[in-house]
Amino acid sequence: MPRTVIIGNGVAGISCARKLRQLAVEESISVISSESEYFFSRTALMYVYMGHMRWQDLEPYERQSWPQQGIECILARVAKIDFDERTLMLDNGQKMGYDRLILATGSVPNRFGWPGEELRGVTGFYSKQDLEHIELLTPGIRRAVIVGGGLIGIELAEMFHSRNIPVTMLVREQQYWSSVLPVEEAQMISAHIRNKGIDLRLGVELKELEGDDDSRVCAVHTPEGDRIECNFVGLTAGVRPNIDWLKGGPLETDRGILVDSLLRTNIPGIYAIGDCAQLRKPSEGRKPVEAVWYSGRKMGECLALNLAGRETPYDPGIWFNSAKFFDIEHQVYGSILPTPSPGTNSILWNHPASDRSIRIVYDTATGCLTGINLMGVRFRHEVCDKWLREKTQVEHVLSNIRLAFFDPEFFPDFAPPLLEAYSKKTGRQLRLHSPDKLSDVLRFLRS
Amino acid sequence: MSNKPGSYRIPPVIQTPQHWMTAAGFAALAYMILVALHLVPANGWVLASTLLVLSLSIAGFAWLGHARRLPGIHHDGIWFSSLSSRGLVAWLAAALLTFFYCLLYWKGEWLGLRTEGNVGLVGLFDPLSHWLKGHPASQWFVYGVLYTLAILAFGFKFILKYRHNRYQVLRTLSTMFFQLAFAFLLPEFFMRMNLPYNDLKNMWPLNYYFFDAWNIDSLLAAGGAGKFFLVFGILMVLAISPTLCFFFGKRWYCSWVCGCGGLAETAGDPFRHLSSKSTRAWHIEQWLLYPILLFSLVMTAGVLYSYFSGQAQLMGISTASLRAWYGFAVGAAFSGIVGVGFYPLLGSRVWCRFGCPMAALLGIQQKFFSRFRITTNGGQCISCGNCSSYCEMGIDVRAYAQRGQSVVRASCVGCGICAAVCPRGVLRLENGPRLNRESSSPLASSIHNSSFNHPQGA
Missing domain, CATH: 3.30.390 (Enolase-like; domain 1)
Incomplete structure (x- = not known):
C-alpha cells in the first residue's frame, strides 16, 4: 500500500487528499500540519474575530469524516525531510516514512526589514496562531495601524472596525489596491474604506516602528515625519511561499518550489502545490506563483489525478x-x-x-x-x-x-x-x- | 481626500439613545406584567400606550442601530452577545418565553381569562377586542396581538438590516402583510360578520383542526362564505399549494406567507445561526419530521372517518383521543412551547425544521416536484461557512457550494439569507427546468460528480 504524505492541510493539501481518496481507495494518506489538526477555511479567519462564526464553523468537514475517509490528520511540525531515506522527522521526535511526498506549505507574510518589526504587537495575519495572537493583543489596542493595501490589510481593518478599534491604514499606492484594480474601482474602494471611518492614508509608506519600555509597539513613523500612536501594527504587504526551511537542500527552489506542469519537483516522488509552488512554465498571462484559494484547490485536485495515474497537466483555466x-x-x-x-x-x-x-x-x-x-x-x-x-x-x-x-x-x-x-x-x-x-x-x- | 489623522471616528456598536429605547420597551413590558399581576389598573389608554411604546421602542432601536450604518451584512459580535450565543440571557429569555407559552396553552385563567369578565393581562386587551370584533378578549387574542406586533416591529428591523437586498425586503413585507391582514385582521372581521373564524392562508396540515367535526360543521353552517372557506382550504393543500411549490419551491409559503415562518424570520432572526448543522441533527430531523407528518395524516383520517361514519373508534383507537394527543404534543408542546420558547437555544426554525407537517409535505414536493433550487456559482466558493452558519434550517449549504453543486433540499425554506451573507456572490435562489437540477458545475471540480461523502441527503 503506497504511502502518500502531505505537508500542509490548507485547501491545496486537503483538496489533493480528498480527491486522491476518491480515486485511490487503497492509498494510505496522511496530512501533517502544525497549525491545526483539521482543515479550516483560511479565508474565513476574519469572521471568527468579528463574531460572525465560531472556530468550529470554519471547518468545512465534520471531524468524524476524516477517519471515515481514511485520511490521517497529524498535528505536528515537520522538522526535517530526509530525501534519501524518504523519511520525515517531526518535531515530536516521531519519524515517518513516505513513498510520495506532497509539499503544500502555503505562504508566510512578507517582511521588509523595517526597524522595530520584531516588537510586540506587530504581526502579520495569515494563520490560526496569528488570529489567536491578535485576539490576545486586542484588549490593549487603542489604535491599530495596518501597513499594506491588499486583501489581508482590508480584512484586518474590517476586523478592528467590528470591535470599534480605530484603524489607520498606510497604503503605498495612490489608491487602495491600485496595483491590481483599475483606478476607478480602486477609488471606489478607497472612498468606501473612508466612509467606514478608517483613517486611510494613501501614498504613505512605513519608515520605522517605535517601541515602549516594554518593547511593545507604541507608534509608527512615516518617511514624511508623521508619528502615529498605536498599540498594534499589522504587516500585510503581501505573502511569499513558505519555503525558507527547505532552502539549501536538494530541492530546486526560486521564489517557490519549482514544479513542472505535472506539479513534480526536481526530486522524483516529491510534488508541490498551492501557494508554495512556483510553476516553471506558467500559462500565458498567469503568474508562476498564485497565492489564491482557487488555484490551490485546482492544483490539489490536478495532482491527485496525476498520482492516481491519470496524467493531467495543470491547467488553471480562465482566471x-x-x-x-x-x-x-x-x-x-x-x-x-x-x-x-x-x-x-x-x-x-x-x-x-x-x-x-x-x-x-x-x-x-x-x-x-x-x-x-x-x-x-x-x-x-x-x-x-x-x-x-x-x-x-x-x-x-x-x-x-x-x-x-x-x-x-x-x-x-x-x-x-x-x-x-x-x-x-x-x-x-x-x-x-x-x-x-x-x-x-x-x-x-x-x- | 485628506490624509490627516483624527478626522475619523468609529461610533460604538450600541449608542446611548438605543439604551433609552431598550429601557422604554422593558418599561412597557414591565407595566404589562404589573397589570397581569393585578398590581396596577388597566384600561384602553394603558393598553394603547404600552403597545405603542413597545412597538416604537423596537422600531426606534432598530432605526438608531441600522440607519447610521452603511447597508451591508451586520453580523458583528453575534457570537459574543449573551442573548444570541446561548449565554445566560438566552437561557433566561427561553425560560420566560416557555413559561408564557405554558400559561397561554394551559393556564389561561392565570393570565386573567374569566367567563364573568376578564381581568389582568387578558382584561387589558378587552378594549381592543371589543373595538375589533365586539367580544371580550381571550388569551389567544392577547397572543395574536403580541405576535402580530412582533412580526411588524421586528420585520421593520429586518427590512432596515437587509435594505440593500430587494428579495429580503419584499419577502419581509409579504410576511408582515399576511400576518396583519390574513392571520390577524380578517379572521376578526369574519367573526364580526358572524362568520366562522378563519385564517385563509393557514392550511391543513399546519392547521390541524381544519377537519375537526366542529370546524367542518361551523363552516357548513355559515352559508356560502363558510362553504367557500371549506372548499378553499381543501383546494389550497391539494391544488394551489402544490402548483405554487412547483414553480417557486416551498418558500412561497414558508418564508413569504406562513405566520410561524414570519415570526422566525423577524423576531427570530438574531437566533438563526443557532440551528445545528451536524449529521446527528439531520438524523433527528428525519426521525421527527416525517413521523409527525404521518401522525397528522393518521389523526386527520381518523377524525374524518368518525365524522362521516359516526364511529368513535377506528381499529380500536378512539379518534378523539388521537386528535387530543396530537393537539397536546404537536400543536401545543412542539409548535408553540418548543417552537418559539426555544428560539434562543435551538434557533428560530425548530418547529419548521423538526416538527411542521406542512413543511414536511411541501418539502417532499420541493424535493421531487419543483423547479426551485439554489444555484452555486461555478467555482467561486471559498468554503468560508457563512451560508451554513446562517441557515436557520441547519442545511450545510457550504457542503454543496464548495463542490459547485446546486442545493436541492426538502427542508430549504428559501429565505435567501445564505445568498445574502455569502461574501463572494456564490449562491442564487432560482426557478428553472428540472432537468439536471442537482448537477455540479465543472468549474468547481472539488469532489464533484460523485456520491463520495455526500452531504446530508434528502
Whole structure:
C-alpha cells in the first residue's frame, strides 16, 4: 500500500487528499500540519474575530469524516525531510516514512526589514496562531495601524472596525489596491474604506516602528515625519511561499518550489502545490506563483489525478477571483489590468447612487471579450467563463449580458445602462436580447 | 481626500439613545406584567400606550442601530452577545418565553381569562377586542396581538438590516402583510360578520383542526362564505399549494406567507445561526419530521372517518383521543412551547425544521416536484461557512457550494439569507427546468460528480 504524505492541510493539501481518496481507495494518506489538526477555511479567519462564526464553523468537514475517509490528520511540525531515506522527522521526535511526498506549505507574510518589526504587537495575519495572537493583543489596542493595501490589510481593518478599534491604514499606492484594480474601482474602494471611518492614508509608506519600555509597539513613523500612536501594527504587504526551511537542500527552489506542469519537483516522488509552488512554465498571462484559494484547490485536485495515474497537466483555466472589501463584493473574470494594456478598450458603468460598477474589457482590433470586473454586482461564473473561453464578440456579450446576472431575484436590471455606456463610448446602438431566465442560461451553457 | 489623522471616528456598536429605547420597551413590558399581576389598573389608554411604546421602542432601536450604518451584512459580535450565543440571557429569555407559552396553552385563567369578565393581562386587551370584533378578549387574542406586533416591529428591523437586498425586503413585507391582514385582521372581521373564524392562508396540515367535526360543521353552517372557506382550504393543500411549490419551491409559503415562518424570520432572526448543522441533527430531523407528518395524516383520517361514519373508534383507537394527543404534543408542546420558547437555544426554525407537517409535505414536493433550487456559482466558493452558519434550517449549504453543486433540499425554506451573507456572490435562489437540477458545475471540480461523502441527503 503506497504511502502518500502531505505537508500542509490548507485547501491545496486537503483538496489533493480528498480527491486522491476518491480515486485511490487503497492509498494510505496522511496530512501533517502544525497549525491545526483539521482543515479550516483560511479565508474565513476574519469572521471568527468579528463574531460572525465560531472556530468550529470554519471547518468545512465534520471531524468524524476524516477517519471515515481514511485520511490521517497529524498535528505536528515537520522538522526535517530526509530525501534519501524518504523519511520525515517531526518535531515530536516521531519519524515517518513516505513513498510520495506532497509539499503544500502555503505562504508566510512578507517582511521588509523595517526597524522595530520584531516588537510586540506587530504581526502579520495569515494563520490560526496569528488570529489567536491578535485576539490576545486586542484588549490593549487603542489604535491599530495596518501597513499594506491588499486583501489581508482590508480584512484586518474590517476586523478592528467590528470591535470599534480605530484603524489607520498606510497604503503605498495612490489608491487602495491600485496595483491590481483599475483606478476607478480602486477609488471606489478607497472612498468606501473612508466612509467606514478608517483613517486611510494613501501614498504613505512605513519608515520605522517605535517601541515602549516594554518593547511593545507604541507608534509608527512615516518617511514624511508623521508619528502615529498605536498599540498594534499589522504587516500585510503581501505573502511569499513558505519555503525558507527547505532552502539549501536538494530541492530546486526560486521564489517557490519549482514544479513542472505535472506539479513534480526536481526530486522524483516529491510534488508541490498551492501557494508554495512556483510553476516553471506558467500559462500565458498567469503568474508562476498564485497565492489564491482557487488555484490551490485546482492544483490539489490536478495532482491527485496525476498520482492516481491519470496524467493531467495543470491547467488553471480562465482566471477568476473574488473578494469583499467591507460591504463591496468584487468578482473578476479574465484579464483586468490596473492600466489597460494597449490594444484593449473598456466600458465602465457606474451605478449613480451606490458602490456598484461593471467593467467590460475587449480587444479593440478583434472585438473579443477579454475581461470582466465587477464591484457590488454578481455575475454567473459559467457564463463568463464560456464567453471568455470562446473569445466571444463584446457586442454579442453586451446584447446577452442578462445571461450573466447572478444577483438575487428582484435586483435592478443593469443591462440598459451598461449598453448605454457602450453606445456613449462607441456610438454604436446595441439591441438588448431579453433572455434572463434560468432556462435561457442553461440552453446557452449547453450550446 | 485628506490624509490627516483624527478626522475619523468609529461610533460604538450600541449608542446611548438605543439604551433609552431598550429601557422604554422593558418599561412597557414591565407595566404589562404589573397589570397581569393585578398590581396596577388597566384600561384602553394603558393598553394603547404600552403597545405603542413597545412597538416604537423596537422600531426606534432598530432605526438608531441600522440607519447610521452603511447597508451591508451586520453580523458583528453575534457570537459574543449573551442573548444570541446561548449565554445566560438566552437561557433566561427561553425560560420566560416557555413559561408564557405554558400559561397561554394551559393556564389561561392565570393570565386573567374569566367567563364573568376578564381581568389582568387578558382584561387589558378587552378594549381592543371589543373595538375589533365586539367580544371580550381571550388569551389567544392577547397572543395574536403580541405576535402580530412582533412580526411588524421586528420585520421593520429586518427590512432596515437587509435594505440593500430587494428579495429580503419584499419577502419581509409579504410576511408582515399576511400576518396583519390574513392571520390577524380578517379572521376578526369574519367573526364580526358572524362568520366562522378563519385564517385563509393557514392550511391543513399546519392547521390541524381544519377537519375537526366542529370546524367542518361551523363552516357548513355559515352559508356560502363558510362553504367557500371549506372548499378553499381543501383546494389550497391539494391544488394551489402544490402548483405554487412547483414553480417557486416551498418558500412561497414558508418564508413569504406562513405566520410561524414570519415570526422566525423577524423576531427570530438574531437566533438563526443557532440551528445545528451536524449529521446527528439531520438524523433527528428525519426521525421527527416525517413521523409527525404521518401522525397528522393518521389523526386527520381518523377524525374524518368518525365524522362521516359516526364511529368513535377506528381499529380500536378512539379518534378523539388521537386528535387530543396530537393537539397536546404537536400543536401545543412542539409548535408553540418548543417552537418559539426555544428560539434562543435551538434557533428560530425548530418547529419548521423538526416538527411542521406542512413543511414536511411541501418539502417532499420541493424535493421531487419543483423547479426551485439554489444555484452555486461555478467555482467561486471559498468554503468560508457563512451560508451554513446562517441557515436557520441547519442545511450545510457550504457542503454543496464548495463542490459547485446546486442545493436541492426538502427542508430549504428559501429565505435567501445564505445568498445574502455569502461574501463572494456564490449562491442564487432560482426557478428553472428540472432537468439536471442537482448537477455540479465543472468549474468547481472539488469532489464533484460523485456520491463520495455526500452531504446530508434528502
